[in-house]
Amino acid sequence: MASTPPDLILASASPRRLELLAQIGVVPTRVVPADVDESPWPGEDPRGHAERLARTKAEVIAKSIKDTFILAGDTVVACGRRILPKAETLADAEACLELLSGRRHRVYTGIALVRPDGALQSKTVVTIVSFKRLSNGERAAYLASNEWCGKAGGYGIQGLAAGLISSLRGSHSNVVGLPLYEVAQLLGGAGYPVLQPK
DSSP states (O other): OOOOOOOOOEEEOOOOHHHHHHHOOOOOOOEOOOOOOOOOOTTTOOHHHHHHHHHHHHHHHHHSSSSSSSEEEEEEEEETEEEEBBBBBBBHHHHHHEEEEEEEEEEEEEEEOOOOSSEEEEEEEEEEEOOOOOHHHHHHHHHTTTTTTOBBBOOOOOOOTGGGEEEESSSSHHHHHHHHHHHHHHHHHHHHHOEEEO
């Protein structure tokens, strides 16, 4: 008789993270977004920013929900030490594309897991992404698609922007919002069943 997997809380409102987890057979019991200020601290580098936010989100939820697995993540797109915003306006997206065009940038995702015993583990994964030099037409078409809305760095690799990316080194799923190999390793190492017979 198949055993029921333990409870898992996803501390993120991102539908992309839910879809990504489903790819590896992980279905959270509940989604409980953590309400935290995502502004970078003065002098904070992109890697540190992603890791701090992931840990903070997991810890915030762990204060009110005990004895369960809590998974949190935060994705940061960076050019050098510059952290790009989550594009909420056309002007945001335009500025991001201007900066990314013809350049290489890094995508960092911090992942944090609180185990039922309260212990916290975290990891930060980096992927290097190169954009082609965008023509005015390509830029205008992407902006008109509205796929940039709410996306870190003003683009989503799982959509039209895939045709604008000339190379990628590292985890593809990391750029979407959750590095699946590392998440599976983190969960499995903590005793949560991943890719196990049901």
